[in-house]
Amino acid sequence: MSSVSIGNGRIEYKFFYSKDVPLSAEAVALEGRQNESARMALFPHRIPVVEIMAAGRGEGHWITSTRLVQTSLGASLRVSSVESREDKDASYCNIHMNSEQYGLQAVLHFTLFHNANALRASVDITNTWNDSLVLESVTSFSASFGTTLGNGKTDFSSWASYECTNECIGEGRWAKTPVRRLCPALHPELSQRDPQGCHAVFSEGTFSTGTSSPVGVLESERLNMAWVFQIENNGGWRWEFGEDRADGYFALSGPTWRNNTWSRTLGKDETFSTVPVSICFGADFHEAMAGLTRYRRAVRSQMGRSSFPMIIFNDYMNTINGDPTTEKLLPLINQAADLGVEVFCVDCGWYDDSGDWWPSVGEWKPSTTRFPHGLREVIDRIKDKGMIAGLWLEPESVGIESPVASQLPDEAFFLHDGKRMVEQKRLMLDYRNPMVIDRMNSIVDGLIDEYGVGYFKFDFNIRPGSGTTHAADSSGDGLLEHGRAYLRWIDSLYAKHPGLIIENCSAGGGRTDFAQASHFQLLSTSDQQDYRLYPVISTAAPMTMLPEQAGNWAYPERDMNAEQFAFALCNTMIGHYFLSGYVNTFSEWQNNMVRESIEAYNKEVAPHIVQSEPFWPLGMPAWDSQKVSFGLKDGNSVIVAVWGRNAAEKTTVLPIPGAAGHDASIDVLFPRSLEVNSWAPHWNRELGALTVDVPEREFRARIFSLSLK
The missing domain is CATH 3.20.20.70 (Aldolase class I)
Known part of the structure; x- marks a missing residue:
């Protein structure tokens, strides 16, 4: 039994493999947590990180399936060597795998920036046989949902999914849905076989976000665990999650044959590189999104990009x-x-x-x-x-x-x-x-x-x-x-x-x-x-x-x-x-x-x-939400925007992440030229929350600035 890890002082991702088992997630450790059970996530259910579907090679899925996972090619990969290095920006790990049984090699590339929780992954697939290899899908990352050290067992029903539906002039319609509504309990243990389906989200054609978003979130409030992930492609992609008899899983891929009419034919010694994906683990939705935000800035900084706002x-x-x-x-x-x-x-x-x-x-x-x-x-x-x-x-x-x-x-x-x-x-x-x-x-x-x-x-x-x-x-x-x-x-x-x-x-x-x-x-x-x-x-x-x-x-x-x-x-x-x-x-x-x-x-x-790191005091709004709020947190400086859209009730509590137990001063950032007394802004120290009275039956908005102490 062997393992390989990549960490940065904030977080450590650990992966397991052996001569009989393909590479899979073993644990994620959040550094600096006092509660040991809250800082460690375990993956007793092994899902190969790299899954491959190809025509004319392998046995397809090892169970009838519409999924990206449970592939014979993915199950056949064995780790042959591991290379690690660091520079001023990040830690890097390249994991070499091969399938002698089916004539292919894979190199899994991991990058973990020093100031972010997000792990970037991509895969190079090389055909080692004379016969052509027709790729139909390759996951850049797959893993089970996992569980906590203190819980000891998985709990699929405790998870919820955040998913975005887009339309021209109707972008950004996020919804939080219990995974059980998308993957009903089928009691597969009775038939001794896993379900065939999954919940899949994918793009269509040239608009990468024209119908859905390549970003998704999985969160279990009971387990204090959250995954946020994104697929980094300006064309086709697919992400999915589902359940088998052991746990839930999620898988991230670029374009696929099933959804995007994608295939790539490799001759002997030819290589295909998948699109990068990034995966961020946190104790909750906001912590995971903060980590992904830091990752995005780190990538752009490494590329020499900046986006200082202009008018x-x-x-x-x-x-x-x-x-x-x-x-x-x-x-x-x-x-x-x-x-x-x-x-x-x-x-x-x-x-x-x-x-x-x-x-x-x-x-x-x-x-x-x-x-x-x-x-x-x-x-x-x-x-x-x-x-x-x-x-x-x-x-x-x-x-x-x-x-x-x-x-x-x-x-x-x-x-x-x-x-x-x-x-x-x-x-x-x-x-x-x-x-x-x-x-x-x-x-x-x-x-x-x-x-x-x-x-x-x-x-x-x-x-x-x-x-x-x-x-x-x-x-x-x-x-x-x-x-x-x-x-x-x-x-x-x-x-x-x-x-x-x-x-x-x-x-x-x-x-x-x-x-x-x-x-x-x-x-x-x-x-x-x-x-x-x-x-x-x-x-x-x-x-x-x-x-x-x-x-x-x-x-x-x-x-x-x-x-x-x-x-x-x-x-x-x-x-x-x-x-x-x-x-x-x-x-x-x-x-x-x-x-x-x-x-x-x-x-x-x-x-x-x-x-700053973004947060959503009222959660992700629905398209017709009567109250909408968004915040930016930069250390002790906080900006909170609130919109009332014909709201039916006034008093609104806006929690600030990490602010409970702190004092705060409140100011109106905009508009200062209009009255604010009717909004009655005040600070709840115990909750770490800004409380305001949103005007009823009107369309009004205010932006507040807070200084935490």
Whole structure:
């Protein structure tokens, strides 16, 4: 019997193997816990970390199953060697495994950053036989739910799952569900066989978060255990959990044949690398999410990325809506600068002469009819006002009415059996093709060199299917490699243009996965234009990205009263400040409230948000929750936002993680220009909670700052 561990002083992950047993989780230890039973999680039920399905090799599942696990190839892997090392950022462990029985090798790569609880995992699979190996799924990580040292036995029924459902303009709809509702008690011990099914969540096509999220949470309040995990891919993925006769299990994978039409054929000595996943263990939901947040910052820091928040104005939402002209833009630019905006982004339509910008994308030459004196007049005005000039691009799309559609050959686009895939009058470029890279480099370089653009909003709006079959073993394989090539291109832009800011927008929030978030400074979270619905989206965003990356829109409008106006501004102040609207038509008090919001954000939010840990005092909100709350905790400095949405009751208790027994001072962060006495904020020392009276039957919001003592 042998074991291998990887730790950092905060947490230790330990894995078990032998000459007869594949590698599986053995224990997780949380350091610094006084209660021994609360700090140690055990895994008496062994689930192979790496599970593999392949055509023509092995025996498939060793029980009829729709799962990622219980595979004969996974069960056949044996550890051959272990390599460990450390550097200033992290500890690393590479575990080499082989299956002599089925002719393949696997190398499992673990990374544990020094300041985070999250373990990153990926797998390299190599075919060692002359016969081809057709991969259909490979887990980057699998484990049983586990139990505590004091409990001594598993307790599947005590667990609950957090899962997110997404829709364009309806992102971030999280729900907490007992696992027993998703995996009913079937009493498999009577038939002496495990259930065949599981609860699976997966992506569809080019929108990695278009329907669901590659982030999930499993929590047992009774056992004081929580897992949070994410799959780091901008294309296909699948996560699942289920139950067998011994315990629950969860498994994380990139694209699969079953769900994403993915397969990869390996000849002798060829290797495939899975997408990375990250797994974070904690005593509860908030501790696990705090660990994942620290992990995300650590990854971006190692990549040389940062996301210090700036004040950004974009002319699209509830404003120009894709119909920019010099006449419309100049008054907005002047007023945005006067309010303190730092980046002014001209959104879609700036390249279109026809009046129908959607099918004409792809050439990226400024319109001459929209800008009679040239786009330079607009860009120069932005820069003359002391702001960074931004432009919208959709670099993966070409409209069928664009000249580029006929200039580029078929192989530059996504193809299905040699035919171009068309979706909503758009074609999708294939970034595996060097011709595509060269063309887009010339476009981006030209806009930067000629106009001095310092900010790009990269959008993506089409769903042409599961991928491309051109030069790929499967359509899902084509999509996976396109997504990887696209992110390499993004990295090349940063290397060539230091200081360039790139925002990721994918039809609002269609690709808010960590593969995208790790590369971009900020991400749009939605195209939702109803300010009353946005709080749920704003508060859900840090589940999939860092708080400082979350571009949550603020849509203040001239016909709003003061409370509605403040509500709209609160939506953006807990993320990366993102403003739109006809600011040039605002009244004096409205402009003053925007200035108040920006000043509070710059002085009291921005310095803390970049090192804060998110928390949800009322839990993850439902889409129709009458009360929504979100917090940012940076040591003893705490920011708590509260929205009342036609609430039926007033008194609301907002617990702060780790604050019980502490004193606290309370201040109103925003809006200070409106009354706050009716909210009656006060501190409950025993509970470590802020208590407020949310106004009933109204739409109102406040952001409070607390200093713990």
